[in-house]
Amino acid sequence: MFGVTILGNNSAVPAHDRHPTAQAVTIAGEVLLLDCGEGTQMQIKNYHVKRSRITRIFISHLHGDHYFGLIGLISSMALINRTTPLHLYGPAPLKELIDLQLSVSDSILPYELIFHPLEGPAVLVQTAKYRIETFPVEHKIPCYGFLIRENHAPRKIDPDLTRQYEVPQAYFEKLQWGADYQTKDGRLLKNEMLTVPGRKNLSYAYCADTLFTDSFLPFIKQVDVLYHESTYLDDFAEQAKNRFHSTAKQAAMIAERAEVGRLLLGHFSSKFKGVQPFEAEARAVFPYTDLSQEGVTYLV
Numbered sequence: 374m375f376g377v378t379i380l381g382n383n384s385a386v387p388a389h390d391r392h393p394t395a396q397a398v399t400i401a402g403e404v405l406l407l408d409c410g411e412g413t414q415m416q417i418k419n420y421h422v423k424r425s426r427i428t429r430i431f432i433s434h435l436h437g438d439h440y441f442g443l444i445g446l447i448s449s450m451a452l453i454n455r456t457t458p459l460h461l462y463g464p465a466p467l468k469e470l471i472d473l474q475l476s477v478s479d480s481i482l483p484y485e486l487i488f489h490p491l492e493g494p495a496v497l498v499q500t501a502k503y504r505i506e507t508f509p510v511e512h513k514i515p516c517y518g519f520l521i522r523e524n525h526a527p528r529k530i531d532p533d534l535t536r537q538y539e540v541p542q543a544y545f546e547k548l549q550w551g552a553d554y555q556t557k558d559g560r561l562l563k564n565e566m567l568t569v570p571g572r573k574n575l576s577y578a579y580c581a582d583t584l585f586t587d588s589f590l591p592f593i594k595q596v597d598v599l600y601h602e603s604t605y606l607d608d609f610a611e612q613a614k615n616r617f618h619s620t621a622k623q624a625a626m627i628a629e630r631a632e633v634g635r636l637l638l639g640h641f642s643s644k645f646k647g648v649q650p651f652e653a654e655a656r657a658v659f660p661y662t663d664l665s666q667e668g669v670t671y672l673v
């Protein structure tokens with residue numbers, strides 16, 4: 374199980390006590406930051422996200438409401454003498470932006486900032502505990518979604534049986550990944566005799582700013598939780614299309630087509646003071662929909 378804490382759920386201009394986009398994903402003891410709109414460091418403090426545990430930051434695209442908080446956060450990490458490397462993933466020009474801001478202020482970071490430019494669909498990270506992929510979505514400028522998936526071994530050891538057959542501990546990992554075991558006296562024990570099915574690998578897909586489109590459906594198929602932007606209500610579908618955004622109804626249609634477990638809505642336009650109608654509109658199409666609320670952690 375892992376969690377997604379919403380730090381900002383508004384689009385463009387901060388309004389109605391809502392902040393620009395940022396989310397903190399806690400997985401395997403690490404914090405992954407998805408986008409970093411203005412004010413993200415304050416939100417991190419407000420909602421007790423462990424800044425020192427942030428290992429990777431992912432920026433979906435270079436509209437300011439998704440990254441204007443980044444230089445502040447990077448600088449604060451320097452001021453508190455962070456020494457662990459920080460991985461930053463984003464569209465290629467982000468590196469120039471950061472380099473320029475650091476150089477004009479004559480700042481040298483006490484930690485290594487490792488930049489990874491985003492391009493096309495790709496696997497960005499593969500650790501023993503999780504895997505992260507990126508895929509292009511359709512926005513006015515290049516924009517990327519992210520898919521985070523747990524990486525548990527598919528099988529679990531049965532301790533009584535492995536003790537009974539004297540399987541050495543060093544062999545456990547192979548068993549967890551499906552290997553059979555040969556005993557000292559040459560007997561072959563099928564994997565199913567020594568293990569039981571493991572936990573399901575849960576997944577979270579984050580589709581940043583995007584037009585209503587099926588183009589990235591294969592990447593988000595059957596994820597457990599899908600975050601899809603819903604900048605507008607469906608009365609503004611024309612405006613959504615012109616500005617490369619989606620409506621709540623369209624987000625729900627994507628969730629339904631992708632057969633996801635649950636849909637989270639966000640990136641609400643400042644035009645709307647209350648956002649409850651977004652939930653009602655989406656639920657009429659896809660009942661397992663929730664509004665993303667700042668400060669709330671959603672378990673995947």
Ligand SMILES: [Zn+2]
Nearest residue numbers: 434436512582
């Ligand atoms: Zn945008």
